[in-house]
Structures are given as structure tokens and as C-alpha cells.
Amino acid sequence: MCHGVIVRRCPDARVIDLTHVVPRHDVRSGAILLRAALPYLPPRVHLAVVDPGVSAAGPSGRRAVALRTVRAGQAARGPGQRAADARRRAAGRRGSKRSTSASRRSACSRCRATFHGRDIFAPVAAALAAGEPLASVGEPLPVDALRRMGIPSAALGDGVLTAHVLRSDTFGNLILNASNEQLVELGATLGDTLTVRHEGARHTASYVATFADVTPGELLIYEDAQRMVSLAVNRGSAAQLLGADQDDELLILPA
Amino acid sequence: MCHGVIVRRCPDARVIDLTHVVPRHDVRSGAILLRAALPYLPPRVHLAVVDPGVSAAGPSGRRAVALRTVRAGQAARGPGQRAADARRRAAGRRGSKRSTSASRRSACSRCRATFHGRDIFAPVAAALAAGEPLASVGEPLPVDALRRMGIPSAALGDGVLTAHVLRSDTFGNLILNASNEQLVELGATLGDTLTVRHEGARHTASYVATFADVTPGELLIYEDAQRMVSLAVNRGSAAQLLGADQDDELLILPA
Amino acid sequence: MCHGVIVRRCPDARVIDLTHVVPRHDVRSGAILLRAALPYLPPRVHLAVVDPGVSAAGPSGRRAVALRTVRAGQAARGPGQRAADARRRAAGRRGSKRSTSASRRSACSRCRATFHGRDIFAPVAAALAAGEPLASVGEPLPVDALRRMGIPSAALGDGVLTAHVLRSDTFGNLILNASNEQLVELGATLGDTLTVRHEGARHTASYVATFADVTPGELLIYEDAQRMVSLAVNRGSAAQLLGADQDDELLILPA
Numbered sequence: 107m108c109h110g111v112i113v114r115r116c117p118d119a120r121v122i123d124l125t126h127v128v129p130r131h132d133v134r135s136g137a138i139l140l141r142a143a144l145p146y147l148p149p150r151v152h153l154a155v156v157d158p159g160v161s162a163a164g165p166s167g168r169r170a171v172a173l174r175t176v177r178a179g180q181a182a183r184g185p186g187q188r189a190a191d192a193r194r195r196a197a198g199r200r201g202s203k204r205s206t207s208a209s210r211r212s213a214c215s216r217c218r219a220t221f222h223g224r225d226i227f228a229p230v231a232a233a234l235a236a237g238e239p240l241a242s243v244g245e246p247l248p249v250d251a252l253r254r255m256g257i258p259s260a261a262l263g264d265g266v267l268t269a270h271v272l273r274s275d276t277f278g279n280l281i282l283n284a285s286n287e288q289l290v291e292l293g294a295t296l297g298d299t300l301t302v303r304h305e306g307a308r309h310t311a312s313y314v315a316t317f318a319d320v321t322p323g324e325l326l327i328y329e330d331a332q333r334m335v336s337l338a339v340n341r342g343s344a345a346q347l348l349g350a351d352q353d354d355e356l357l358i359l360p361a
Numbered sequence: 362m363c364h365g366v367i368v369r370r371c372p373d374a375r376v377i378d379l380t381h382v383v384p385r386h387d388v389r390s391g392a393i394l395l396r397a398a399l400p401y402l403p404p405r406v407h408l409a410v411v412d413p414g415v416s417a418a419g420p421s422g423r424r425a426v427a428l429r430t431v432r433a434g435q436a437a438r439g440p441g442q443r444a445a446d447a448r449r450r451a452a453g454r455r456g457s458k459r460s461t462s463a464s465r466r467s468a469c470s471r472c473r474a475t476f477h478g479r480d481i482f483a484p485v486a487a488a489l490a491a492g493e494p495l496a497s498v499g500e501p502l503p504v505d506a507l508r509r510m511g512i513p514s515a516a517l518g519d520g521v522l523t524a525h526v527l528r529s530d531t532f533g534n535l536i537l538n539a540s541n542e543q544l545v546e547l548g549a550t551l552g553d554t555l556t557v558r559h560e561g562a563r564h565t566a567s568y569v570a571t572f573a574d575v576t577p578g579e580l581l582i583y584e585d586a587q588r589m590v591s592l593a594v595n596r597g598s599a600a601q602l603l604g605a606d607q608d609d610e611l612l613i614l615p616a
Numbered sequence: 617m618c619h620g621v622i623v624r625r626c627p628d629a630r631v632i633d634l635t636h637v638v639p640r641h642d643v644r645s646g647a648i649l650l651r652a653a654l655p656y657l658p659p660r661v662h663l664a665v666v667d668p669g670v671s672a673a674g675p676s677g678r679r680a681v682a683l684r685t686v687r688a689g690q691a692a693r694g695p696g697q698r699a700a701d702a703r704r705r706a707a708g709r710r711g712s713k714r715s716t717s718a719s720r721r722s723a724c725s726r727c728r729a730t731f732h733g734r735d736i737f738a739p740v741a742a743a744l745a746a747g748e749p750l751a752s753v754g755e756p757l758p759v760d761a762l763r764r765m766g767i768p769s770a771a772l773g774d775g776v777l778t779a780h781v782l783r784s785d786t787f788g789n790l791i792l793n794a795s796n797e798q799l800v801e802l803g804a805t806l807g808d809t810l811t812v813r814h815e816g817a818r819h820t821a822s823y824v825a826t827f828a829d830v831t832p833g834e835l836l837i838y839e840d841a842q843r844m845v846s847l848a849v850n851r852g853s854a855a856q857l858l859g860a861d862q863d864d865e866l867l868i869l870p871a
Contacts, residue, residue, distance in 0.1 A: 109377045110402035117403075122619045130532070131596060146734065147620035148627075221586045224401065277640070331731045341641065364632045365657035372658075385787070386851060476841045479656065 108153075108228040115232035122147070127276065128156055135273045135352075137255055138281070142332035153231040155223040170226055171252065172234065172243050258353075260284035267292050267358040269335070271350055278343025280350055284335040284358070289313065289327075293360060300327055302337065303357040304348045310361060311337060327358070363408075363483040370487035377402070382531065383411055390528045390607075392510055393536070397587035408486040410478040425481055426502065429495050513608075515539035522547050522613040524590070526605055533598025535605055539590040539613070544568065544582070548615060555582055557592065558612040559603050565616060566592060582613070618663075618738040625742035632657070637786065638666055645783045645862075647765055648791070652842035663741040665733040680736055681757065684750050768863075770794035777802050777868040779845070781860055788853025790860055794845040794868070799823065799837075803870060810837055812847065813867040814858050820871060821847060837868070 112119050124143055128136040136156040144152070230243045260269040260283050269284040294300060294313050302309045302325070311327040312320050320326045322341040330336040337344040337356075350356065367374050379398055383391040391411040399407070485498045515524040515538050524539040549555060549568050557564045557580070566582040567575050575581045577596040585591040592599040592611075605611065622629050634653055638646040646666040654662070740753045770779040770793050779794040804810060804823050812819045812835070821837040822830050830836045832851040840846040847854040847866075860866065 107379070107398050107401040110379075110398070113375065113377070114401075114403050120623065122623065124617070124620075143617050143620070146617040146624075148624050224586065331734065362634070362653050362656040365634075365653070368630065368632070369656075369658050479841070 107224050111224055111228040112232040112235070115229055116236040119232060119235045131157060132273075132352075134255060134257065138257075138272055138332075142334075151231050151235045153223075153227055155227050169247070170222065170230075170244075171247065172230060172240055173252075174240055258283055260288055262288055262291055265292070265359060269356050269358060271352050271354045271356065272334070273352055274345040274350070277338070278345040279330070279336050279338040280344045280348070280356075281330065281332075282335045282337065282356065286329040286333065286335060289335060289358070292358065299361040301359050301361045302327070302348070303359070304350050304354060307348070309348060362479050366479055366483040367487040367490070370484060371491040374487060374490045386412060387528075387607075389510060389512065393512075393527055393587075397589075406486050406490045408478075408482055410482050424502070425477065425485075425499075426507065427485060427489065427495055427498050428507075513538055515543055517543055517546055520547070520614060524611050524613060526607050526609045526611065527589070528607055529600040529605070532593070533600040534585070534591050534593040535599045535603070535611075536585065536587075537590045537592065537611065541584040541588065541590060544590060544613070547613065554616040556614050556616045557582070557603070558614070559605050559609060562603070564603060617734050621734055621738040622742040622745070625739055626746040629742060629745045641667060642783070642862075644765060644767065648767075648782055648842075652844075661741050661745045663733075663737055665737050679757070680732065680740075680754075681762065682740060682744065682750055682753050683762075768793055770798055772798055772801055775802070775869060779866050779868060781862050781864045781866065782844070783862055784855040784860070788849070788855040789840070790847040790854045790858070790866075791840065791842075792845045792847065792866065796839040796843065796845060799845060799868070802868065809871040811867075811869050811871045812837070812858070813869070814860050814864060817858070819858060 109121055112121055124147075125139055128139060133156045136154060140152070140154055233243055234240065257272065258270045260267055262268075267284055267288055269282040269288075272281045272283050274280050289300075296313060296315055298313045300311050300313050302311050309325055311325040313327050314320060315328060317326065317328075317338065317340045320340050323339060325337065325339055325344060325347060327335065327337055337348070337350075339347050345351070348356075364376055367376055379402075380394055383394060388411045391409060395407070395409055488498055489495065512527070513525045515522055517523075522539055522543055524537040524543075527536045527538050529535050544555075551568060551570060553568045555566050555568050557566050564580055566580040568582050569575060570583060572581065572583075572593065572595045575595050578594060580592065580594050580599060580602060582590065582592055592603070592605075594602050600606070603611075619631055622631055634657075635649055638649060643666045646664060650662070650664055743753055744750065767782070768780045770777055772778075777794055777798055779792040779798075782791045782793050784790050799810075806823060806825060808823045810821050810823050812821050819835055821835040823837050824830060825838060827836065827838075827848065827850045830850050833849060835847065835849055835854060835857060837845065837847050847858070847860075849857050855861070858866075
């Protein structure tokens with residue numbers, strides 16, 4: 107239905123469905139996916155909706171935000187944006203950043219809106235895609251009023267890298283909050299065997315470049331296409347093997 | 362494959378996939394989804410296929426129907442259409458209605474057609490989108506020959522609203538055949554607590570405007586975006602909580 | 617993300633998603649699906665990626681291949697192509713065939729590529745769609761260097777047709793490697809009852825033209841829309857009924 111709403115307002119818009127499998131209420135997974143995808147997308151209007159459920163700030167604390175962020179040559183990411191309700195527009199200006207608290211624009215006057223994606227976000231995204239200025243879709247909102255999402259950081263100390271599971275994907279790969287640089291600081295080099303500890307259990311993982319570097323069924327630790335350190339099982343599921351889930355703590359150390 | 366068939370016949374057609382998750386054989390769910398979506402879609406050709414399996418009229422009783430329905434300003438719905446095999450075309454005329462029993466137009470002469478969606482419906486929809494007149498795709502069919510789909514109605518009596526589950530969606534929300542007006546007639550106002558009875562069990566539901574008005578895990582009754590009364594659990598599944606399924610009867614009464 | 621990569625390189629490209637449900641590592645199912653779909657698609661660039669996992673030739677044995685195949689009037693299939701990594705381009709020439717070992721063209725210079733679909737195949741497909749010559753995307757590769765996929769054949773002997781399950785689809789239909797001609801050779805005519813033996817169990821199947829020719833729950837054997845002999849249960853799952861899976865052997869004989 108969002109496609110229909112967008113086409114009615116902006117018939118020339120080309121719409122790309124990036125993903126519909128962000129888990130419900132999981133704003134952080136949505137943010138991580140969006141951040142990973144942006145470099146591959148044309149610098150245009152991006153529409154992101156994740157139902158945050160009852161947020162920490164309370165249900166009334168949720169704002170629909172239209173945000174323009176620009177860096178040279180790409181649709182850049184500014185501080186403080188929330189994937190849950192960010193609609194960005196990368197315009198031709200450099201270094202500018204403006205955000206707007208988007209007002210409702212119901213596509214269907216006969217309906218009382220319930221779905222923000224269809225009734226607010228899609229119409230506003232279509233309006234921006236059609237060339238309407240950002241200022242026209244809502245009241246100005248100071249960038250300082252946006253909240254920065256807290257994503258836990260991996261920490262290196264005493265020869266142990268303490269990392270967390272940011273999310274597990276549909277293949278059971280576990281995406282961690284660690285960087286490849288931290289593995290290097292830990293002293294690991296490609297081809298090494300590392301120990302991964304999770305809830306008392308110890309697992310052995312090969313630190314390699316690609317899945318094909320290990321035999322089927324073997325656990326590997328690698329830098330994925332979004333430059334995030336991940337755990338996977340060749341032709342299997344690391345999430346299942348470790349019994350690990352989002353936010354779980356993992357200790358990574360030399361074998 | 363339907364996309365390919367359509368593009369070959371009408372290269373300029375823009376194709377929007379509305380849904381591919383209508384349960385198999387569930388013509389009624391398809392009809393309800395289509396009815397809900399039409400106000401948000403451009404008034405163009407709509408292609409709807411649900412395999413009805415063995416229908417009440419017998420396998421040979423199924424007709425492929427192309428239907429033009431027009432109301433001022435929108436793709437209107439006429440009486441007697443069946444979602445399973447309705448292809449509509451909203452033209453510029455007002456109040457006109459014509460239906461046609463569509464003839465086969467195989468896209469692939471080397472194949473004996475088995476899939477109606479690909480081999481009959483998609484080519485006909487593409488032909489209509491390309492501007493072919495409705496009369497060209499089949500024999501005229503009197504509107505009276507179409508069957509009206511039976512959707513059970515909710516009934517109010519003795520202070521009880523007897524409703525039925527039309528369908529449950531992927532979130533476990535139960536969409537009922539009751540209207541918000543019927544809840545008002547029952548004497549309910551937003552914020553009230555209502556009793557929902559299902560197979561002997563009693564549940565308490567808050568009559569509210571949105572999910573955020575109840576705490577996680579709580580049952581709510583609300584008017585959804587398609588203006589249908591629905592039961593849901595905030596961050597949960599009403600279908601699971603009640604153990605209710607399509608066509609089940611529910612009694613709704615003041616607490 | 618592949619859509620984004622393609623649009624950035626070739627803004628006018630129309631992208632049709634044929635399927636995303638080929639089982640992981642199942643190159644053969646991908647090949648069968650692609651072969652079945654090609655006659656319905658416009659003769660343009662086709663991008664096919666199936667992660668083959670560790671192939672028989674070893675992980676380093678996998679080549680990314682761009683292949684141009686032409687037959688009169690359609691995007692033809694040449695010998696030796698592999699669905700896993702075939703990108704074809706049907707040009708205006710007749711009977712020509714050229715293949716190229718595609719070189720990497722990262723869409724994102726800041727990223728070390730991991731996903732071949734996004735970082736190699738999509739950019740190359742977009743380049744070909746934009747009109748770049750096949751020779752520009754990699755080194756020439758003799759057609760003889762391509763491997764022909766081994767798909768087991770059904771064999772008729774002693775009044776028994778020995779067939780295999782090529783794949784089961786999402787409905788639980790079992791697609792066999794037998795042809796309708798082989799059923800005819802077996803002596804079967806539409807309306808006959810046939811015996812299907814699988815792992816010692818005997819099942820009775822009606823040899824019919826369509827699902828509607830049998831009652832719900834009944835096993836049928838029929839020629840599907842891709843002209844492949846298949847087993848299905850009307851409103852049910854043949855895979856479940858038989859407990860059969862890919863590559864299983866089935867014996868088909870007169871009842």
C-alpha cells in the first residue's frame with residue numbers, strides 16, 4: 107500500500123524495497139541494516155519505519171523525523187538520527203543538515219490513520235521525492251533534539267575482546283559489535299584459531315576471510331561485507347551452534 | 362514470471378506487488394485485503410488471483426472475469442465481484458460497469474497453460490493496461506451472473522455483539538467483521554474495558570485507539586487502518602492468546 | 617542492495633525479482649527455476665546467483681561467468697551454462713555464444729567485497745544492461761571450459777518408470793525429472809490410476825490434467841506448467857504424504 111501511496115503522489119518515483127524482515131520493534135537492527143545499505147543506494151529519499159512499540163520515552167515520545175544529511179559523494183549519516191523514523195533527503199548541498207518533525211498527510215481522507223508508514227511516512231517521502239522542500243513537511247526540529255542510539259561497544263582488555271551480538275541474520279550468522287581492527291589488536295592474523303566463550307561454553311573459530319576457507323559445519327569468525335566482525339558456520343547456523351541471541355556477550359581470545 | 366509476461370506485453374506498465382501472502386484457497390481473505398488496499402492505489406488495472414481449489418460451484422464453475430468499476434475519484438468496487446478472478450479497469454467514465462469472461466491468451470505458445478495467473482490473468486491485465494478495450498479480452502458477461510461473496514455480519518442483540526474472525530494477520534491480530542459503529546451502539550467508549558468470550562473462555566480487552574494505549578502483553582480492541590474492529594495484543598499475538606482462528610465466533614460485551 | 621547497485625550504474629534498468637527462495641547452496645533448483653522462467657521473460661540480462669558452498673571442484677574452482685546465448689526469438693539456453701553464476705545477454709545476433717570470466721567491479725570502493733551478488737554480479741549485469749560489450753567485463757572464456765550440470769534422467773524399463781525428485785516447491789509439490797512422453801510410453805492415458813512407489817511404500821495417484829480433476833486430499837500426477845511431470849496433493853502436500861525429498865527415487869507403474 108505504501109507503494110501505491112507513493113506512486114499517487116510522485117508517479118515518477120522509483121521505489122526499491124530494501125528489506126521487510128527487520129524484526130518487529132527492533133529499531134537497532136533496522137538502524138544497522140540501513141547504515142550498511144546506504145553506501146550501495148543512490149543518494150535519494152530513504153524511508154525507514156520500525157514500530158518501536160512502547161519506547162523508553164513513552165508512547166507519546168515518538169517523533170516522525172525528516173532529516174537531510176549530506177556528505178560529499180554519498181548519502182551520509184548524521185549523528186542523532188533514528189532509523190525508526192528517519193526520512194532523509196540528500197540534496198546537492200554539502201555538509202548541511204536539517205531535520206523536521208513531519209506533520210501528518212493522510213493519503214486517504216476517508217480513513218482515520220493508524221499505520222504511520224502508510225499514512226505519514228510514505229506521503230512525506232513521496233512529497234520530498236517530488237521536489238517539495240523539507241521545510242514544507244513539518245515544523246523545524248533542532249538536531250540536538252534527536253537522540254543518539256546506544257549501540258554497545260566491544261572492549262579490549264587483558265588479552266580478551268568482549269563483544270556483543272548486534273543481531274543474527276536469517277542464516278544464523280551472528281553480527282558482532284567488534285571491528286576487524288580490534289581482532290588485529292588482539293594479535294589475531296588470518297588463519298589463526300580463536301576461542302569464543304559464551305555462557306560458560308568454549309567454541310573454536312577459524313579467523314578467515316570467507317566461508318569457503320573452512321569446511322562445512324565449522325565455525326568461522328570473519329569481517330562481513332558491512333565490515334562488521336561476525337560469527338558463522340559454513341552451511342550451518344552459528345546462532346544455533348552457540349545458542350546465542352541478540353545482546354549476548356561473547357569473549358573472544360586466542361586459542 | 363507474471364512480471365515478465367506483463368512487461369513483454371506492456372513495457373511501460375509499472376507493476377506493484379500488493380501481497381503474495383493470501384493463504385492458499387482463501388478467496389475471502391484476498392477479497393478483504395483487496396478492498397482495504399484499493400483506496401490507496403492508483404485507479405488502474407488490478408490483477409487478483411486466488412486459487413479457489415474446488416469451489417462450491419465445482420471446478421468447472423470458475424470463471425475468469427475482467428470487470429470495470431467506476432466511482433467518482435477512485436477505483437470503486439461494484440457488487441458481485443470476486444477477488445479470485447476480478448480484473449478491474451477504472452476508466453474515465455462514471456458509474457459505468459462492464460464485465461467480461463476473459464479468454465485465454467497464452468504468453469508462451471510452446472507451453473500448455475496450467476497457471477491461470479501467468480497464462481491468462483497477467484496477459485489480459487497487460488493488454489488492458491496497454492489500452493486494449495475490455496470488450497476485446499473475452500465475451501460479455503452480465504453483471505447479474507457474478508456471485509456476491511458471503512461475508513458473515515456481526516449482529517448486536519441483548520447487549521452482546523456477536524462477531525466473527527474474518528482473518529488473522531501475520532502478527533496474530535484478529536480482524537473481525539464488526540464495525541466501530543457497532544461498538545458504539547453497544548455503549549462502549551474509548552478507554553472502556555470490554556469482555557470478549559470465545560469458546561467458553563472470557564478475556565478482558567481495552568477499547569482503545571492505538572497499541573501504545575495499552576501495556577505490552579495486554580489485549581486491546583480497536584478500529585484498524587481499514588476501519589475494521591480488531592483484537593490484538595501489544596507486542597504479542599491475539600490469535601495465540603485466544604486460540605482463535607478464522608470464522609470463529611466471538612461475543613463482545615461490556616465488562 | 618543489488619537493486620541499488622544496479623540503479624546507480626544503469627538508472628533506466630527495470631529490475632524484476634524472479635525468486636529469492638532458491639534453497640541455499642541448491643544450484644540445481646536454481647537452474648531448473650531459471651530454465652522454466654526464461655520463456656516468460658523479456659530477452660534481456662539475467663542475473664543468477666546461488667551460493668554453491670564448497671563445490672566439488674573446491675572453493676577456488678568457482679568462476680563468475682557472463683554468457684551470451686541467442687536463439688531466434690527468445691533468450692535461449694546454451695550448453696554448459698551454470699545457473700549459479702550465469703549472466704547472459706541476449707543480443708541481436710543469432711546462434712552466437714560467448715562467455716566471459718567476469719572481473720570484480722566493486723560498487724563501493726570503501727568496502728572489501730564479500731558478497732559476490734552485490735559486488736561483482738550486480739555491477740556487471742548493470743554494465744551489460746547499460747550497453748557495455750561483453751568483452752569489457754572480463755577475460756574471454758572458452759565455452760568448453762564450462763561444466764554441464766548433471767541432472768539425473770528418468771529411465772523406462774520393464775514397465776516401470778524410474779524417476780527422481782528434482783525439487784519440492786513451497787506447496788509440497790514434487791517436481792520429477794520425468795517427461796509426459798515417458799508416461800505415455802509407459803502406457804498411461806489421462807484418467808488412469810498409477811502406482812507410485814517410494815521407499816517401500818505404495819501410493820495411488822490419478823494421472824490427470826489439473827488439480828481440480830481430483831478431490832481434495834487426493835494424490836495426482838500431472839504435467840506442470842514447465843512441462844515437467846509432478847506429484848501433488850489437491851489442497852495438500854505430496855512431499856508430506858510421501859515423505860519424499862530432493863533426489864529421492866520414485867517408481868511409477870500402472871496400478
